[in-house]
Amino acid sequence: xxxxxxPYAPAGEPGSPPVRPANYVGQRLRRKEDARLLTGxxxxxxxxxxxxxxxxxxxxxxxxxARIAGIETEAAAAAAGVVRVVTARDLEGRVGPFVEAARxxxxxxxxxxxxxxxKSCPMPVLAADRVLWVGQPVAAIVATDRYRAEDALELVQxxxxxxxxxxxxxxxxxxxxxxxxxxxxxNVQTSFVVSVGDVDGAFARAERTLSARLVMGRTAANAxxxxxxxxxxxxxxxxxxxxxxxxxxxxxxxxxxxxxxMPADSVRVIGPDMGGSFGTGMFPEDVxxxxxxxxxxxPVRWIEDRRENLSNTRHARDQxxxxxxxxxxxxxxxxxxxxxxxxxxxxxxYAITVSYxxxxxxxxxxxxxxxxxxxxxxxxxxAPVTPVRGAGRPEVxxxxxxxxxxxxxxxxLDPVEVRRRNLIRPEQMPYPxxxxxxxxxxxxxxxxxxxxxxxxxxxxxxxxEFRREQAAARDAGRRIGVGVSSYVEGSxxxxxxxxxxxxxxxxxxxxxxxxxxxxxxxxxxLAQICADQLGVTPDDVTVRAGxxxxxxxxxxxxxxxxxxxxxxxxxxxxxxxxxxxxxVAAELLEIHPSDLDLDHGxxxxxxxxxxxxxxxxxxxxxxxxxxxxxxxxxxxxxEVVYYYVPPTVTFAxxxxxxxxxxxxxxxxxxxxxxxxTDDCGRMLNPTIVEGQVHGGVAHGIGNALFEEVxxxxxxxxxxxxxLDYLLPTASDxxxxxxxxxxxxxxxxxxxGIKGVGEGGAVSPPAAIANAxxxxxxPLRVHIDRVPxxxxxxxxxxxxxxxxSRAG
Amino acid sequence: xxxxxxxxxRVNGQELSGSAEPRMTLADFLRDELGLTGTHxxxxxxxxxxxxxxMDGRSVRSCLMFAVQAEGHELTTVEGLAAPDGSLSxxxxxxxxxxxxxxxxxxxxxxxxxxxxxAEGAPGVDDEATLRARLSGNLCRCTGYxxxxxxxxxxxxxxxxxx
Numbered sequence: 001x002x003x004x005x006x007p008y009a010p011a012g013e014p015g016s017p018p019v020r021p022a023n024y025v026g027q028r029l030r031r032k033e034d035a036r037l038l039t040g041x042x043x044x045x046x047x048x049x050x051x052x053x054x055x056x057x058x059x060x061x062x063x064x065x066a067r068i069a070g071i072e073t074e075a076a077a078a079a080a081g082v083v084r085v086v087t088a089r090d091l092e093g094r095v096g097p098f099v100e101a102a103r104x105x106x107x108x109x110x111x112x113x114x115x116x117x118x119k120s121c122p123m124p125v126l127a128a129d130r131v132l133w134v135g136q137p138v139a140a141i142v143a144t145d146r147y148r149a150e151d152a153l154e155l156v157q158x159x160x161x162x163x164x165x166x167x168x169x170x171x172x173x174x175x176x177x178x179x180x181x182x183x184x185x186x187n188v189q190t191s192f193v194v195s196v197g198d199v200d201g202a203f204a205r206a207e208r209t210l211s212a213r214l215v216m217g218r219t220a221a222n223a224x225x226x227x228x229x230x231x232x233x234x235x236x237x238x239x240x241x242x243x244x245x246x247x248x249x250x251x252x253x254x255x256x257x258x259x260x261x262m263p264a265d266s267v268r269v270i271g272p273d274m275g276g277s278f279g280t281g282m283f284p285e286d287v288x289x290x291x292x293x294x295x296x297x298x299p300v301r302w303i304e305d306r307r308e309n310l311s312n313t314r315h316a317r318d319q320x321x322x323x324x325x326x327x328x329x330x331x332x333x334x335x336x337x338x339x340x341x342x343x344x345x346x347x348x349x350y351a352i353t354v355s356y357x358x359x360x361x362x363x364x365x366x367x368x369x370x371x372x373x374x375x376x377x378x379x380x381x382x383a384p385v386t387p388v389r390g391a392g393r394p395e396v397x398x399x400x401x402x403x404x405x406x407x408x409x410x411x412x413l414d415p416v417e418v419r420r421r422n423l424i425r426p427e428q429m430p431y432p433x434x435x436x437x438x439x440x441x442x443x444x445x446x447x448x449x450x451x452x453x454x455x456x457x458x459x460x461x462x463x464x465e466f467r468r469e470q471a472a473a474r475d476a477g478r479r480i481g482v483g484v485s486s487y488v489e490g491s492x493x494x495x496x497x498x499x500x501x502x503x504x505x506x507x508x509x510x511x512x513x514x515x516x517x518x519x520x521x522x523x524x525x526l527a528q529i530c531a532d533q534l535g536v537t538p539d540d541v542t543v544r545a546g547x548x549x550x551x552x553x554x555x556x557x558x559x560x561x562x563x564x565x566x567x568x569x570x571x572x573x574x575x576x577x578x579x580x581x582x583x584v585a586a587e588l589l590e591i592h593p594s595d596l597d598l599d600h601g602x603x604x605x606x607x608x609x610x611x612x613x614x615x616x617x618x619x620x621x622x623x624x625x626x627x628x629x630x631x632x633x634x635x636x637x638x639e640v641v642y643y644y645v646p647p648t649v650t651f652a653x654x655x656x657x658x659x660x661x662x663x664x665x666x667x668x669x670x671x672x673x674x675x676x677t678d679d680c681g682r683m684l685n686p687t688i689v690e691g692q693v694h695g696g697v698a699h700g701i702g703n704a705l706f707e708e709v710x711x712x713x714x715x716x717x718x719x720x721x722x723l724d725y726l727l728p729t730a731s732d733x734x735x736x737x738x739x740x741x742x743x744x745x746x747x748x749x750x751x752g753i754k755g756v757g758e759g760g761a762v763s764p765p766a767a768i769a770n771a772x773x774x775x776x777x778p779l780r781v782h783i784d785r786v787p788x789x790x791x792x793x794x795x796x797x798x799x800x801x802x803x804s805r806a807g
Numbered sequence: 808x809x810x811x812x813x814x815x816x817r818v819n820g821q822e823l824s825g826s827a828e829p830r831m832t833l834a835d836f837l838r839d840e841l842g843l844t845g846t847h848x849x850x851x852x853x854x855x856x857x858x859x860x861x862m863d864g865r866s867v868r869s870c871l872m873f874a875v876q877a878e879g880h881e882l883t884t885v886e887g888l889a890a891p892d893g894s895l896s897x898x899x900x901x902x903x904x905x906x907x908x909x910x911x912x913x914x915x916x917x918x919x920x921x922x923x924x925x926a927e928g929a930p931g932v933d934d935e936a937t938l939r940a941r942l943s944g945n946l947c948r949c950t951g952y953x954x955x956x957x958x959x960x961x962x963x964x965x966x967x968x969x970x
Contacts, residue, residue, distance in 0.1 A: 032905040037911030038895060040845015040885035048842035076944070147830065222950060224849045224912040224948050275912025276948050519949045520909030533948030689908045695909060718928040722854035722946075729943035735935065747913070760951075771863040 005432045007444055008647040017575050024528040024538055026763070030523045030689040032538065037377050037662050042273040045245045046227035046303045048262060051228075054083055056289060056302035057149035059139040059156050061131035062380035064165040064715030067179070068129055068138070073241045076141060079155055081591075084296060087139045096259040106351060109440025111214070116192035116352050121183045122380075123292075123347045125284040131160070132180060133347035133383050135311030135718045142292055143299055148630065160600040166714035168345040169320065170380040178522030180379045184789065189348040190377040194359045196434040197370035202335035206326030210410060214402055215793060216395045216765065218318035218343065218709040219481045219702070221388040223518070225275025228284055230301035231293035239266045242290050247277040247516045248556030249546045251492035256280060256290045273547030274518035279388035279558060280314045281349065286508065307720050312678065315709050316388030318343040321396040326370075328422040329573035331418035335370035338362060338399065344377040345384040353387065353486035356438045357392030357490075363433065364400055365450040365486045365653060366422040377559055381473055388700055389761040393487060398786060401485045401766035405773060406782075407773075414456065415770065416484055423450040441648035447744045448679050453655045454486065457677040460739050475780070479662045481775025482496070482674065485766035486656070490649035491680075491755025492564025492748075498549050498643035499569035501530060501577050502713075505623060507601055507616035509534055511539040511574075514554010515566035516546030520692070520757060522562055526570045526685040529751065533574035534581070534597040546740040553643065560755030561651070563684060565644055568749040573642035580638060584618045587631050601624040614649065634759040650746040652754035654678035655765035656697070667794030669772060670707060671732075676763075677739040681746040681754035689737045689756050696760020697736050702728045703761070704768040708787050743755050779804065816877050817844065819887025827874040832887030833867075834858045839883060845885040845915050849946070856945030859916040860884050863941035866923045871924035888922065897965040898922060898958075909949035916945050920961050929963040 019634050023063035036042045042577040075083040099122040106118065121755040125137045136660060139156050166172045172187040191625055203209060230243045240262070244252050249269040267290070274406045276606065285302060293300040319342050326335040342355050355375040363371060394789075405420070408415035424431050426449040433443040467481050473480045486801075500512040512528050513635065514521060522545055527538035534541075544550055555565070582593040585603035589596070589611055594604050604612035624636035659672040676693055710718040719725040743754025769783040779800040785792070811826040824942065825840040832908065834851075837843045837860070849857035851870045858869040861883035888896045895903070898921055906913040924941055931937030938956055 030903055031906065033911065034908065035895075036907055037914055038885075038899040038902055039844070042911060044844075044847070044912070046848070146835075177932070214919070218867065221950055224855065224910065224946065226849070271835065274848075274910060276910045278948070304857075306852065405924075413922050438851055521909065522931045600911040686903075689899070691906050691950060691954060694953045696951075698951035699948065715922060718865055721852055722850050723852075727946050727948065729946065730939040731936070733939075733952050736953055 006747040010647060016572055017579050019571055019575050020533055022532055023683050024531045026202065026682070027528070027685065029524060029528060029538060029685060031521050031522050032522060032527060033214055033472060043232050044225055044273050044275060044425035045243050048230055048243060050230060050232060050299045050301070053299045054142050054296065055146040055149050055155050055300055055301050056140055056292060057146065058137050058302065058308065059153045060308065061134060061136045061138055063125065063160050063683025064134050064167070065163040066131050066160040067163060068127060069133065069161050071139060073139065076152040076155040076410040079148070079152040081144040081145065082141060082143045082152045084292065085139060085156065086292065088124060088126040089680065095125055097257065098125055098287065107440035110436055110438060113436045113440060114192050114194060116190055118190050118351055121181045121184060121189060121347055123284065123349065131727055133361045134173055134715065135308065135383055140288060140292065142296065163508040164717040165381040167380060167711055167713055168774065169341045169380055172378050172380050179623050182379065187379045188376050189344060189379050190352050190355065191375060191432055192352060193372065193374045195372045199335050199337060199370045199372040201325045202370040205520060206334050207328050208410065208792050209324060209326045210406055211324040211782055212403065212406060213321060214318050214321045214399045215789055216291065216317045216398055217785065218315045219707045220310060220315050220557060220709050220725065221278040221280050223276030223278055223314065226304035226306060227283065227285065227313060228301065228303040229289040230299065231290045231296055233293045233300040233490055234666065235297040240290055240294060240317060242269045243272050243275050244269055244286055246271065246286060247274070247518055247558055248282065249516055249548055250514050251282060251550045252286050252552035255287050259287045260291055260294065268549045272517040277518045279316065279386055279391065283384045296717040310720050310725055311717050312383055314386040315383050316346065317395055317703065318385055319614055319648050321399045323399060323403060325403050325407065329411065331407050331411050331413050331421050332751065333368050333407065333422050335447050336362070336368055337372050338807060341375045342377045342385065343380050343382065345380060345382040346629050347384045348377050348379065348388055349384060350527060352440065354387050354392040358396045360435065360437055360443060360490065361393045361488060362399060363434060364488050365424060367424045367428070368399065373539060382711055387558065390758050396698060396767055397485055397487045397762050398766040398769065401770055405770050409545040410545065412688045414687055417462070417485060420451060420454060424453065425451065437649055439494060439648055441547070445496050445745055446651040448653050449741065450486065450653065453653065453677050453741055456739055456741070457655040457657045458677055460677065460737055461673070463657070466659055480659060481662070481771045481773070482656050482657065482659050482769040483769065484655065485763035485770065486654065487653050487759065487762040488653045489560060489759050489762065491560035491652045491753065492646055493559045493561050494565065496556050496643045496645045497562070497565035497640065498551055498553055498571050499566065499573040500639065500641050501570065501573040503577070503615055504620045505616060505619045507614055507619060509536060509539060511543045511570055512547070512550035513545050513566045513570065514551050514556065515562040517559045517562065518557065520557060521561060521685070521688045522566065523690060525563060526566060528684055529567055529571045530574045533571055533578055536601050540601060558617060560757040560759070562618050564749060564753045564755050565646060567684065567753050567757050568751060569642055569644040570645060571751050573640045576777040577640040580640070581618050581636060582614065583631050584622050585613050587629055588613050588618065588621055650681065650748045651758060652678065652680045652752045652759055652762060654759045655720040656765045656767045658771050660768065660775055662772055662775045664797055667797060669722050669793065671701065671734040676760065677741060677743040678756065678759055679744055679754065680756035681732060681744065682752035683742065684753065692756050693738045693760040696758060697764055698728050698733045700764025701768065704786050704789060705730065705766040705789060747803070791800065808842055814878050816879060817881045818960060819883055820959050829873060829875055831874045832870055833872040833874045833877050834869035837869060843884050843886050847912055847915055849913065854946070855913070857913050857916040858918060859919045859945065861919055861923060864923070864926065866920050876947055883919065885918055888918055898925060898962040901962035901965060902960040905954045905958040905961055907950060907954040913947045915956060917947070925966060927965060932960055932963045
């Protein structure tokens, strides 16, 4: 290829052998995880059988904003089965503050280039003087069983003095609004401006402009397993073993050690089987339960219930964008201005993670030279928001794709044509976006073909045919429409992930990594990668993920990062281990390593396959001791530890096309068909990739049509059960056709991997909103907010009818 | 001492006994008293379906029943679906070959609900809307349901071929 190489493509690390070509990688292998999950033998936190276990329950604030005048716990402490009641007072001076913003370190490079304003507001583990959202932890009770612990919650008397709540992020900015954290001065917790090109000049020169206010409501992650923590103390040694349904075991350990003042190796955190996560991060309970177990010298477990989950386990999205766009008469978008607010809730532990993701992904697949965004994270009396599947991307893809549609409407053009005219062309790749990514590294897109992706998606969908059907349907009084959305996604975020790859004396391979899968199938895909490098089968490889005792450092599984980062770490570690295996085998066979091949679990001489030695024999020869047979100077043991530090993120992308039918009389939307085409580089296991896309799309359909966390004007939560918060069911999700562009393996890692975990969830709100608008084109309905349920859509239809009558 | 009632019932073909306070849910009894932790709790208010078990062949939400109500009844949980020799049922096989599970937390509830459906002869299995409506009593956040739909069809077909 004559194309220029990606500027961040590594030149090849010294000491890293070339990786072997794929054999198991790329195959649709059955998952290693399945057997235990299908037979009821998986082990989640709640499944652990722990002798002498005590059970914790957490008392939570019923008010959005109130002063705590006093807490009376005597009756609860005296109740049957209760072992201990704790409030903030009991933690004073013993449990350090829960500080995450400072920790999710802003990269110094980004600080230098963008200089965001960041204010610190550490969260108390239990509320002390004030509560700031409905669901905030106020007290914890430990009892002999969960029923008794929950009984006793009702006996705790908290004297709340309600304060005026801040429920609206725009009002939170007005002078005189109550300030959540007086020490911050106002309710803006973080803000930044990103400027690319000459926005004002472009607007001054532009033939046309339009502006829009576009809103994405608040949703929640909703892993099917609620959170849970079990902590078992070894009182004699002052050590703790903690099982935590958290996708970041090493970070949980860091929090426990820092907040309780314990050495790192005295705390072992194990991520057991986990029923999803989809983001959400770190929580005070992760530390609180560890504290209680250590305090009582007895094992303590807390399992969250769904009501706690819906009120407290972190919400997401909730952005208001005020956008202006400059464009020409052909629909070329010249410049964008976007000022947006994120309703961050009462604490913003993730600083600018989500708001900056939004800035970095706003222009997506489009070549727009001039942009200025101003982002504000605003504090209100609601549950904190965190990154959740998509993490700032679905919001701006909704904004951008609605803009494309508005421009097309303004010019009377087909929205697909306007989209095509603005896409970055393949010959422009690798394309610099003129701004840094969140890691501070200037964004340069990976090689890709966006117009080709669009064409393939339209072809799979049958776009032309659908347009003909649409015309016929319109004549028959049916409203059907098509919507398109596309995205890019920075995936494989750092700073690193590691792997330990080891061969035991039986020749079996064990991989340990700090990534912690919760549905992503890493036990299978990492085994595929490892097997290829070590010439064994995936059955010969056991992957143990998310146990701090097995690898010193780890980050975790989120942000579409694990296939890229842990995958590369495992692959490189295994390739290095192969070199060692060959060196030991050379010693045993007395043949030069370059004349040896490692395959089928053994090393054999090239051309003389009977001269061979098994991995088991090699592992025994590498065991320290008098029987060791190693090349001079080589360390014993068949084990390699490798930490992969990606140069920056690698950009995956996708295009979605959806067909909908709208019932004008009820506002009900039926999804007729759904097509995706993604570019996630080299696929480790296409079946698993497709599963990720399916699930992401369903999540996005929920965000588009059903799911919304609703607070009333007093910031009281109205959606505390699954009767109020609606997740999509099988009937709400149409068949999804998934296509792939495989011709652009990432140049940033040796396996060509780009991430795919979140992408599916990014485009559905935009595509579905555009499809609804398209179906109702004669009525000129404008959707400026998702989720859009039947009630909201019916209102828009009624207003549009009234307007057309008036007009 | 709390008021505990003895409970005897058949679970997965075995007669089992335990005791529970009258307010203990069937789900908690199965999990905590009998150690059958394959039955999962996702919402504890009867919506998500993760805790679904069969009682006398009919699916019930074990989070919405008291353990004492199951006295003398015959239950099937996910632990009872594989053959005694450990080989997977056609439905379990179909779930694995069609990648119908990711995190797998909701899977026991789906397997039980679909086992009931297959025992009825899987009416309407070839009609997309009918099948999806039948599956809509269980929530899954990972799969988008597509591969579950495929797996159920595959299992029905496997059972048709070798009943």
